[in-house]
Every structure is written in C-alpha cells, then in structure tokens.
Amino acid sequence: MQYHLNGFRPGDPAHHPATDTKSDTDVLIVGTGPAGLTLAAYLAQFPHIRTRIIERRDGPLVMGQADGIACRTMEMFQAFGFAHRVAHEAYHVNETTFWNPDDTGQITRTGRIDDVEEGLSEQPHVILSQARVHDFYLDLMRKAPTRLEPEYGTEITGLTIADTVTAHTNNGDIETRYVIGCDGARSAVRRALNIPLQGAAENAAWGVMDILATTDFPDIRLKSAIQSRDQGSLLIIPREGGYMVRFYIELAKLNPDERVADRDLTADDLIAAARRILAPHTLDVKEVVWWSVYEIGQRVTDRFANTAPGDTTPPQVFIAGDACHTHSPKAGQGMNVSMQDAFNLGWKLQGVIEGRAPASLLHSYSAERQAVAQDLIDFDRDFARAFAAKGKDPKAFQSHFQKHARYTAGVETRYAPSQLTGPADHQSLATGYTIGKRFHSAPVIRWADAHKMQLGHTITANGRWRLFHFVGDTDHTGALGTLIATYTPANADPDAIIDLRTIVQTPHRMTTAGTTHAPVKGTLGLQDMEKLFCPDPSADIFDTRGIDRKIGALVLVRPDQYVSHVLPPGQQDVLVNWLNQILGSGP
Known part of the structure; x- marks a missing residue:
C-alpha cells in the first residue's frame, strides 16, 4: 500500500480526506x-x-x-x-466430500477431493x-x-x-x-x-437453514454433498465461526401449478427432512438462526x-x-x-x-x-x-463437480472479441494470460525492497488500466512510458490512466534499474520505486505464465482485472491503435 505521495498524513491511510463534490x-x-x-x-x-x-x-x-x-x-x-x-x-472451503447410499441404502462417503485445484488462484474459496x-x-x-x-x-x-x-x-x-x-x-x-x-421453474421445492446443532455425522465441518437413496439430497456448507452450519435440503416435487408457499412448510419440516437424509446419523438442532424455502428456477x-x-x-x-x-x-x-x-x-x-x-x-x-x-x-x-439426480453411479455428481470446479471458482469467464477484447494473434507470447479472461496472478519479487508479493495485487480498484511489460531481449520501458504519457492529462501523475509495470527475467539481486522504472509523481515530485519486478525463484512467472523469454510480452489489463490484449513489446503502434479505440487519442 502506497501513501504520503503528496505529503505526510498521519492516521489510517485507508481513510481519505473528504473532498467537496458538485451538488448534481x-x-x-x-x-x-x-x-x-x-x-x-x-x-x-x-x-x-x-x-x-x-x-x-x-x-x-x-x-x-x-x-x-x-x-x-x-x-x-x-x-x-x-x-x-x-x-x-x-x-475456508478446503475440501469437499461426497456421500451416496451403499448396497444396504445407508449413506457412506464415496469421495473426498480438494475444493479448488492447486494453483487456480492465490485466493481461497470462503x-x-x-x-x-x-x-x-x-x-x-x-x-x-x-x-x-x-x-x-x-x-x-x-x-x-x-x-x-x-x-x-x-x-x-x-x-x-x-x-x-x-x-x-x-x-x-x-x-x-x-x-x-x-x-422457467424446475417445480422443485428446497429448504435452506442456518443452524447451531450437534451431530455424529463426521463431515459436518466440511462442504458435503449427500445423495440418499429415497429421501432426497442435502448440501452441507459450514459457516464462519466454527459452530454454525448451513443446510440446503431437497424437500419435494411441486405440481406444475403449485407454488412452494402452498405447502405451508416450517423450520421443523426442514429439520425432519435433514434427519431423514442423514440417517442413521443424528442431528440435534439447538437453534435455527435463519431459514427459508424456495423453488428452483433460472431466469x-x-x-x-x-x-x-x-x-x-x-x-x-x-x-x-x-x-x-x-x-x-x-x-x-x-x-x-x-x-x-x-x-x-x-x-x-x-x-x-x-x-x-x-x-x-x-x-x-x-x-x-x-x-x-x-x-x-x-x-x-x-x-x-x-x-438432485438419483442414478446408479455414486461418482456421477462428484465427476460433475470436478468438471465444473473452475466455473464455480469464478475464473472461467471469458469475454468475446470486441472493442475491449483483442484478437489472439500474439497469444503465444503469454499463454498463461488468456485474452478475455481475468489476469491470473503469480508470485514476484519487487525489486526496490525485495518484497515477495503477488503481481496481481498491484491491480487496485482505482479505474486505471495496467500494462505489464514482460521484458525479453530488449527493455522497452522507456518507449512505453513515452507512449503512455500521450494519454495522461496535464498535471496528472504518469500512471493516472495507464499504470506501467515492468517484469524482468534476472534475479532481483542481479538487476539494475534506471530512472525509467521510477516515474516522478505527486505534488512533491517523488519517485515511485514500486514499478519494477523480478521473478520469484520458487515459481518463475515467465515459466508459470508461459511468457516468451526472447520476445517478451505486453499484457494490457482492464480496470476490472480482465486481460484486454497481448502484444509484442516492440509493436507500440499496434498498442496505440488499440488504446485509441477505447480511450481516444489522448487528452
């Protein structure tokens, strides 16, 4: 976190001085x-x-x-x-378990997997x-x-x-x-x-409740999908705080002209249904914190x-x-x-x-x-x-869950080619940064202070575009800085519109930096020393994100963290043409 740019200010740096705004x-x-x-x-x-x-x-x-x-x-x-x-x-959702009926009809654990695949994100599912x-x-x-x-x-x-x-x-x-x-x-x-x-609705009634309870069901503190033989399905989601748990409970099929409110269901009905699905395990509900019933529908x-x-x-x-x-x-x-x-x-x-x-x-x-x-x-x-399916294959839902795990993690969104999402002509220069998908962070070392950090954490919610310059045989930082200046309003910091960050291939103790990597900013004209990064030897970003080591790559990232374009560092004219259609030709 950077602050004191325009002079020393004591107190909480996240608490910004109030600014008068126009009244309309x-x-x-x-x-x-x-x-x-x-x-x-x-x-x-x-x-x-x-x-x-x-x-x-x-x-x-x-x-x-x-x-x-x-x-x-x-x-x-x-x-x-x-x-x-x-x-x-x-x-923190670390693992998910799956329970299905055995030959006798009693539910038994049939699977246990990592909830999120290794390396999918530096952030957890919570x-x-x-x-x-x-x-x-x-x-x-x-x-x-x-x-x-x-x-x-x-x-x-x-x-x-x-x-x-x-x-x-x-x-x-x-x-x-x-x-x-x-x-x-x-x-x-x-x-x-x-x-x-x-x-349309699926004509199926489900209940949901947050409860404080005791049970001998062993996976009560794990995300668990339970499919019984003939009593319906139950999804267990442990809640924060160590004691509370949420149940999603399959209740009944509805008639085509029936609404779930017509059933006059109560919290006791939800508890009874959960007990039937969990049997022979016990469930003693001490407090119902919140509950509701709903119909499955997609609109x-x-x-x-x-x-x-x-x-x-x-x-x-x-x-x-x-x-x-x-x-x-x-x-x-x-x-x-x-x-x-x-x-x-x-x-x-x-x-x-x-x-x-x-x-x-x-x-x-x-x-x-x-x-x-x-x-x-x-x-x-x-x-x-x-x-909710009742099939003969106890692994069916587990397979479905694993197949779509990236989607549920939220990382599979990919915007189609458009004014904001470029063609894949140069995708091979950075295969780990798919155009149209979110910028997948990776560990780096900040050169100025040897701080180990995630490169994606430099993308803050402040409206700026990011241009990540992965250096190949030639460092183009100076030329890129000059280009970016054409989009910067008068009297604004050089990174006010496009924030240029450079990633070199050399270890941080062997890297030397010139003034092009430390732009001058703020009313006091201070140097921003946090623009240059080196690989973390534990997971070299050039390898983990498929960066072409000879040519390098420019990865342009939108303010909402999605990759807009991947280009060769030496083709600044292509970058200018792309930015002009989004930002205009500059102030």
Missing part, C-alpha cells in the same frame, strides 16, 4: 445489495463523480442470505483492499455472511473522499428518461445522468424499463440496459445482479456474479463521466454481462439437476 447527481444506484454496494464503493473513490445510493429498507442488512465467496471474488476484494478481512473471519461483506463495503464508502452513505427508506416509484433520467421516489424526484437498478429479483427499475425476466433478461442491442444511443439506465438474473443458490454463484456485474460497469461509468472514454463504451456492459449471466443460468440448471 451523476449516478443513482438503487439497492444496497452486493451489486449496489460494489458499484457504490467503486465510484465513491472519485471526488468528481457525484454518486447517490438509495435503499427501500430502513437500514443495512443484518442477516444475509448469500454466503459463498468464490476465488475470483476474493481477487476482486483484494483490489478493493479488504480481502484479508474477509479471509480472517470466513470459513464462506462469510453477505451482511459482513456489506459491512466491509460500507466501511470503504465512509472512508472514501465522497463519504458516501446509503439513503435508507427511499423507494423507486418510476423513471422518466430524457436527456437526463428522473427517478421518482417516495421521498421526491432525483435527476441524474445514470440510474443502475441493483434492487433484486423484484426490481422496480427493471419493471420501469419493461424488461421481463425470462425462464435472465435479454438485455441489461434500457437500450436494445444494435441501438447506437448510449444507455442511461442499467440493471445488475438479481435484477437481471436469478437462479438456485446451491452453486454459490449469485452474489459473486452480481458483484462482478457491478465491477464491470463501474470503471466504464467512471471513464465516461470523467471524459476518459466515449459514451459508446457503455454498450459493452450489457453485451458482456448478459452473455455471462446466460452461461450462469445454463450452468445452474445442469448443476441443480445433477445434484
């Missing part, structure tokens, strides 16, 4: 769920963007429904600066209450320059879209440039846009903005999270995908509002994220059916 509203966020708070926390950092966030509830969430946090989401939390806080409190994730975001917002706080008890009643957008609420009208509906499956913003959720909207595909008019209203995709909770993807929606949209809104990108960039949000949501819907349908 640029962005109105509706809803303080995971998507809304991700977007709010991101935009709160930019003093020149006036952001407001409203919530119909009277206060912050206390008991969260979602709890699974994928590796990819932890990578995003690292960019926001609170991954370590989540990891400290959370339950379990933590959605409410605590909200707390971390709210804390970040309060410390941001704009001191952003939610406006509770405020509900959308309608929208009027013209040159600006007027949001009609129970507390008066709000005029703004952009509205983002993060207000859940019954989204008022989505209804105002007349965009329907499309899909998604065909667009995530007020403009339709092919419309040249830049969108002004967007939807994110459950407002545009709903599905079952067992695969643990809902909260994760919702936050990634917001991370994708946040940097694009920031770039457009600050005049660093054309408004047409906003079309890419719906194009990219709707495709991701459709993949999620298809995956969730297959996952839910596989978990």
Whole structure:
C-alpha cells in the first residue's frame, strides 16, 4: 500500500480526506445489495463523480442470505483492499466430500477431493455472511473522499428518461445522468424499463437453514454433498465461526401449478427432512438462526440496459445482479456474479463521466454481462439437476463437480472479441494470460525492497488500466512510458490512466534499474520505486505464465482485472491503435 505521495498524513491511510463534490447527481444506484454496494464503493473513490445510493429498507442488512465467496471474488476484494478481512473471519472451503447410499441404502462417503485445484488462484474459496461483506463495503464508502452513505427508506416509484433520467421516489424526484437498478429479483427499475425476466421453474421445492446443532455425522465441518437413496439430497456448507452450519435440503416435487408457499412448510419440516437424509446419523438442532424455502428456477433478461442491442444511443439506465438474473443458490454463484456485474460497469461509468472514454463504451456492459449471466443460468440448471439426480453411479455428481470446479471458482469467464477484447494473434507470447479472461496472478519479487508479493495485487480498484511489460531481449520501458504519457492529462501523475509495470527475467539481486522504472509523481515530485519486478525463484512467472523469454510480452489489463490484449513489446503502434479505440487519442 502506497501513501504520503503528496505529503505526510498521519492516521489510517485507508481513510481519505473528504473532498467537496458538485451538488448534481451523476449516478443513482438503487439497492444496497452486493451489486449496489460494489458499484457504490467503486465510484465513491472519485471526488468528481457525484454518486447517490438509495435503499427501500430502513437500514443495512443484518442477516444475509448469500454466503459463498468464490476465488475470483476474493481477487476482486483484494483490489478493493479488504480481502484479508474477509479471509480472517470466513470459513475456508478446503475440501469437499461426497456421500451416496451403499448396497444396504445407508449413506457412506464415496469421495473426498480438494475444493479448488492447486494453483487456480492465490485466493481461497470462503464462506462469510453477505451482511459482513456489506459491512466491509460500507466501511470503504465512509472512508472514501465522497463519504458516501446509503439513503435508507427511499423507494423507486418510476423513471422518466430524457436527456437526463428522473427517478421518482417516495421521498421526491432525483435527476441524474445514470440510474443502475441493483434492487433484486423484484426490481422496480427493471419493471420501469419493461424488461421481463425470462425462464422457467424446475417445480422443485428446497429448504435452506442456518443452524447451531450437534451431530455424529463426521463431515459436518466440511462442504458435503449427500445423495440418499429415497429421501432426497442435502448440501452441507459450514459457516464462519466454527459452530454454525448451513443446510440446503431437497424437500419435494411441486405440481406444475403449485407454488412452494402452498405447502405451508416450517423450520421443523426442514429439520425432519435433514434427519431423514442423514440417517442413521443424528442431528440435534439447538437453534435455527435463519431459514427459508424456495423453488428452483433460472431466469435472465435479454438485455441489461434500457437500450436494445444494435441501438447506437448510449444507455442511461442499467440493471445488475438479481435484477437481471436469478437462479438456485446451491452453486454459490449469485452474489459473486452480481458483484462482478457491478465491477464491470463501474470503471466504464467512471471513464465516461470523467471524459476518459466515449459514451459508446457503455454498450459493452450489457453485451458482456448478459452473455455471462446466460452461461450462469445454463450452468445452474445442469448443476441443480445433477445434484438432485438419483442414478446408479455414486461418482456421477462428484465427476460433475470436478468438471465444473473452475466455473464455480469464478475464473472461467471469458469475454468475446470486441472493442475491449483483442484478437489472439500474439497469444503465444503469454499463454498463461488468456485474452478475455481475468489476469491470473503469480508470485514476484519487487525489486526496490525485495518484497515477495503477488503481481496481481498491484491491480487496485482505482479505474486505471495496467500494462505489464514482460521484458525479453530488449527493455522497452522507456518507449512505453513515452507512449503512455500521450494519454495522461496535464498535471496528472504518469500512471493516472495507464499504470506501467515492468517484469524482468534476472534475479532481483542481479538487476539494475534506471530512472525509467521510477516515474516522478505527486505534488512533491517523488519517485515511485514500486514499478519494477523480478521473478520469484520458487515459481518463475515467465515459466508459470508461459511468457516468451526472447520476445517478451505486453499484457494490457482492464480496470476490472480482465486481460484486454497481448502484444509484442516492440509493436507500440499496434498498442496505440488499440488504446485509441477505447480511450481516444489522448487528452
């Protein structure tokens, strides 16, 4: 973490000085769920963007429904600066066990595997209450320059879209440039846009409960998938704190015209069903912390903005999270995908509002994220059916789980070629950094202070592009710095738009560095010594990420941590042409 750039400042370095902002509203966020708070926390950092966030509830969430946090989401939390806080409190999912009936019909453990494959991410898969994730975001917002706080008890009643957008609420009208509906499956913003959720239910009732209990089931503190012979299926998710556990319980098939509410199910019904599935193991529930019943269904909207595909008019209203995709909770993807929606949209809104990108960039949000949501819907349908299936092969669901483990870890998203995702002409220069997928971190040693760290942790959620220059036979850092300067506004730091980081092949004790690796920044003209990196001999990044040692590689990374392009270091003209279509030709 770097601070003191513009002079010594005592106290918590994460607590930024308050900055006066203009009074008119640029962005109105509706809803303080995971998507809304991700977007709010991101935009709160930019003093020149006036952001407001409203919530119909009277206060912050206390008991969260979602709890699974994928590796990819932890990578995003690292960019926001609170991954370590989540990891400290959370339950870490290390292994998953599988239970099936034996020849006598009694459940027995048939498999035990690592939950996440080795090397998939430097971050763990963890379990933590959605409410605590909200707390971390709210804390970040309060410390941001704009001191952003939610406006509770405020509900959308309608929208009027013209040159600006007027949001009609129970507390008066709000005029703004952009509205983002993060207000859940019954989204008022989505209804105002007349965009329907499309899909169908599976006619299956499931229950979920967080409990404090005692049991002789041996895997109660491991993620466990249990498929009984004739009593249904059960998924066990241990919760944070060492004692609480969540059960997802298969209850019954529903008739085509029946809703789960028609069954009048109670917490006692869920407990009884869990006991039947776990038999002959005992389950003594001491306290039901929270419970609910739901129907399995998968629904998604065909667009995530007020403009339709092919419309040249830049969108002004967007939807994110459950407002545009709903599905079952067992695969643990809902909260994760919702936050990634917001991370994708946040940097694009920031770039457009600050005049660093054309408004047409906003079309890419719906194009990219709707495709991701459709993949999620298809995956969730297959996952839910596989978990509830009653087959002769006890390893069937385990095989399905392992096959799709990268997807559930959140690392399989790949954006299609577009204005933001380049062709694979030079992918061979960096085979471990797939264009369109997230930047896969690897260990390095920072040259200036011999600090062992993850290279991906240099990507913070501050709206900047990253250009990682892996040096081959020739070091192009000086020429790249000159190129990047053409995109930098007057009086701004040289890394204000594009942050150049250089990775050489020589060991850190044998590396010498010139002034091109330490740009001058800030009002005091201080040198930034944290731009040059060397391989960690325990896992050389040139080997682990398939970097061409002779030519080297330029890996251009978007502000949301996804690889935009891979190019040869000597072809700066190709890089300029690519950046011009995204950022324009410079200030």
